[in-house]
Amino acid sequence: MSILSTEQLGHSYHDRWLFRNLHFGLQKGERVALVGVNGTGKSSLLRILAGELDPLEGTVVRERGIRIGFLPQDPTFHEYATVNDFIYHADNEQQRLIRAYEELLAEPDADTARLSALTEQLSALNAWEYEHHIKSILTRLQITDFSQAIANLSGGQRKRLALAKLLIDEPDVYILDEPTNHLDIETIEWLEKLLTGGQKTVLLVTHDRYFLDAVCTQIRELDHGKLTTYMGNYGYYLERKTEAEAIAGVELERNRNLLRKELEWMRRQPQARGTKSKARIDAFYDLEEKTKGYQANQTVQLSVKVSRQGSKILEIDQVFKGYHGRQLINGFSYVFKKGDRIGLAGRNGTGKSTFLNLITGSEQPDKGTITAGETTVFGYNRQGGLALQGSERVIDVVKDVAEYIQMANGDSLSASQLLTQFLFPPEKQFGLVDKLSGGERKRLQLMRVLMQNPNFLILDEPANDLDIDTLNVLEAFLANYSGVLILVSHDRYLLDRLTDQLFIFDGSGTITVYNGNYAAYKQEQEEKQSKEKPAERQKAPVKPVAEKKNKLSYKELQEYETLDREIPQLEQRIQECTEALSTTTDQMELAKIASDISKLNDELDRKTERWMELSEFA
Structure with a gap:
C-alpha cells in the first residue's frame, strides 16, 4: 500500500504542461530515483509530493500522520536568523534542552545551578545519545559555528545545513533533490550508508551515478509527461531503455513506410467513399497522429575547436598560499604536459578552489611563481554558475562572447545555431534567463566556456544540476578532448572515467601527486588501512x-x-x-x-x- 501517491496530477511551467494525469505511488521501504532530462519537471514533481508546491490539477494523497523531509536544490531559510535557530526547534523538548545546554556552556561565567538542572533534565529524557547523534551529523557536514548568521552562509553551506536538519529529524519519507551537490566524496559515501541503513523510504533526483546505484533499487523515468518504472539499478535501467528505444525506432520506421503507401491511396481516392474506405481513412489519420507524436530524445552536441597548444603550457614553481594564518598550499611545484588529465581530490575547504584561482590568475600566490605559455587558452567553468541579469535574453548572453564560433570540423556556426545544438530552441533563445531551470543555466554556462576554444579546460563541479543524459554527452566530449583537463568533482564516476592523475589536498598545505584515478587511489588507501590496523595492535x-x-x-x-x-x-x-x-x-x-x-x-x-x-x- 502506498504511503504517498497522486491522483491525476498535472502541472505546467511558463504555459507548458510538464505532465498531466500523472499517477505516482511510493510504498514504505522503497528507495526510488527519479530520472529525466532537464526541464521535464522532476524538481516540480518532488516539490508537489513534499507539499511545497500546489499542483494545477489533481491531488496528492499522504498516509495520515506521515512526516516528509524535503531537501530542495536551493534551500531557503526565511524565518531563521542563525544556524542554532534552524537546527533546534522550540517544539522539540530534547532539541530545546540541548540548545539551552550548549548556549549555557558557551558563556564565560555559566550558572552552575542552571547547568546542573539542565544536565538532570537531559539525563531524564535520555537526550545525551540524541545530542551525540546531532553533533555527529553536523560535524560530518562541516557545520561547527552554530551562532553563525544564515545570511552569511555560502550556497554550499546552506545546502549542507538543510541536509543536516533533515537527517537529524529522521522523517518517514526522504525527498531529496540533488543531495550530493556541495558534498565531498567522503561525505557522499557516508550519506550512502546512512540512507541504505534500516528500511528508509527515499525518493531522490541525482546526477551521481555511483550514488544512485548505491542507494536506489528502483528507477522511474519522467519523459514527455509520462512515468516509466524500471526495477533494479541504473545499469539495468539503461539496458531496458536502450531496448525500448530500439523497438520504438523500428515501429516508427514501419509506421512511416505504411503512411507513405496510405498517403498515395488517399490521393487516388475519389470524392464518393464507401464504408470500407471510411474505416481505412480513419486508420490513416490515426497512423499519421502516431507518427507525428513520436519524439526522439534530443541530445546536446559538443564539438568545438581546440586552440593550438605550444610546448610550454603552465609551470608552477614553489607556490605558497594561505589565509588568516592557515596554510592551504605549501611549496607546490608542477610542470603541466600535453594530454594531462588531472582530478583534484580532498575534503571541502582544503584549497582546491584557491588552487584553480591561482593558476587562472584571479589570485596571486604569497610566494613562488606561476607561468602560463603564450598559447595557453584557459576555459574555466566555475562552480558558482552564471552571474547574469534575469531580464537578459539567452541569445544575448551568448552574443556577448561571440557572434560566430568555429567547430572542430571547421564549420562556423552562428550564436543561434550553437544554442540549438545545446538544446535551446528558438523560443528559449529569445526568452529571459530567469525562466531557465538550474540545469539549463549550467548548460548555458558550459557552452560559453567552450565557445572560447580553450586548450586548458578547468571544470569545477560541472555535474551539479546537469541531467544524466547531458552528463553522458559531456563525458564523451571530454574523453576525446585533446587539451589539458583539470577536473574538480564529487562525482566519482566522472573522476574515474576522465582522469588518470590526482592532486590530493590534505588541508595542511601538502598536495600529493598520485598517478591513477580515484577508484585506484581509494582501493590503495583501504588496503593500506587494513594492513595498518593489525600492525598497530602488534606494536601496542x-x-x-x-x-x-x-x-x-x-x-x-x-x-x-x-x-x-x-x-x-x-x-x-x-x-x-x-x-x-x-x-x-x-x-x-x-x-x-x-x-x-x-x-x-x-x-x-x-x-x-x-x-x-x-x-x-x-
Whole structure:
C-alpha cells in the first residue's frame, strides 16, 4: 500500500504542461530515483509530493500522520536568523534542552545551578545519545559555528545545513533533490550508508551515478509527461531503455513506410467513399497522429575547436598560499604536459578552489611563481554558475562572447545555431534567463566556456544540476578532448572515467601527486588501512592488568576482530542482493530480495554500531 501517491496530477511551467494525469505511488521501504532530462519537471514533481508546491490539477494523497523531509536544490531559510535557530526547534523538548545546554556552556561565567538542572533534565529524557547523534551529523557536514548568521552562509553551506536538519529529524519519507551537490566524496559515501541503513523510504533526483546505484533499487523515468518504472539499478535501467528505444525506432520506421503507401491511396481516392474506405481513412489519420507524436530524445552536441597548444603550457614553481594564518598550499611545484588529465581530490575547504584561482590568475600566490605559455587558452567553468541579469535574453548572453564560433570540423556556426545544438530552441533563445531551470543555466554556462576554444579546460563541479543524459554527452566530449583537463568533482564516476592523475589536498598545505584515478587511489588507501590496523595492535605495548581499565577484555577483543571480518562480508552480501534485483522480473522474488536487503542492512547497522563502540578502546 502506498504511503504517498497522486491522483491525476498535472502541472505546467511558463504555459507548458510538464505532465498531466500523472499517477505516482511510493510504498514504505522503497528507495526510488527519479530520472529525466532537464526541464521535464522532476524538481516540480518532488516539490508537489513534499507539499511545497500546489499542483494545477489533481491531488496528492499522504498516509495520515506521515512526516516528509524535503531537501530542495536551493534551500531557503526565511524565518531563521542563525544556524542554532534552524537546527533546534522550540517544539522539540530534547532539541530545546540541548540548545539551552550548549548556549549555557558557551558563556564565560555559566550558572552552575542552571547547568546542573539542565544536565538532570537531559539525563531524564535520555537526550545525551540524541545530542551525540546531532553533533555527529553536523560535524560530518562541516557545520561547527552554530551562532553563525544564515545570511552569511555560502550556497554550499546552506545546502549542507538543510541536509543536516533533515537527517537529524529522521522523517518517514526522504525527498531529496540533488543531495550530493556541495558534498565531498567522503561525505557522499557516508550519506550512502546512512540512507541504505534500516528500511528508509527515499525518493531522490541525482546526477551521481555511483550514488544512485548505491542507494536506489528502483528507477522511474519522467519523459514527455509520462512515468516509466524500471526495477533494479541504473545499469539495468539503461539496458531496458536502450531496448525500448530500439523497438520504438523500428515501429516508427514501419509506421512511416505504411503512411507513405496510405498517403498515395488517399490521393487516388475519389470524392464518393464507401464504408470500407471510411474505416481505412480513419486508420490513416490515426497512423499519421502516431507518427507525428513520436519524439526522439534530443541530445546536446559538443564539438568545438581546440586552440593550438605550444610546448610550454603552465609551470608552477614553489607556490605558497594561505589565509588568516592557515596554510592551504605549501611549496607546490608542477610542470603541466600535453594530454594531462588531472582530478583534484580532498575534503571541502582544503584549497582546491584557491588552487584553480591561482593558476587562472584571479589570485596571486604569497610566494613562488606561476607561468602560463603564450598559447595557453584557459576555459574555466566555475562552480558558482552564471552571474547574469534575469531580464537578459539567452541569445544575448551568448552574443556577448561571440557572434560566430568555429567547430572542430571547421564549420562556423552562428550564436543561434550553437544554442540549438545545446538544446535551446528558438523560443528559449529569445526568452529571459530567469525562466531557465538550474540545469539549463549550467548548460548555458558550459557552452560559453567552450565557445572560447580553450586548450586548458578547468571544470569545477560541472555535474551539479546537469541531467544524466547531458552528463553522458559531456563525458564523451571530454574523453576525446585533446587539451589539458583539470577536473574538480564529487562525482566519482566522472573522476574515474576522465582522469588518470590526482592532486590530493590534505588541508595542511601538502598536495600529493598520485598517478591513477580515484577508484585506484581509494582501493590503495583501504588496503593500506587494513594492513595498518593489525600492525598497530602488534606494536601496542602490553600493560599490566591493573592498568587495562579503558582497554578491551580478551572476549571483547575477539568480538571486535570477528566484527572486522563480518562487516565486509555483510556489505558484500548486500551488494550481491542489490545486483540480483536486476536479474529477475518476478514480483515475488523481487519482494523476497528487497526483504533480505532490509534485514541485512539492519544487521549491518547493529554490527557497525557495536564495532564503533569497541574501536574506541581497541
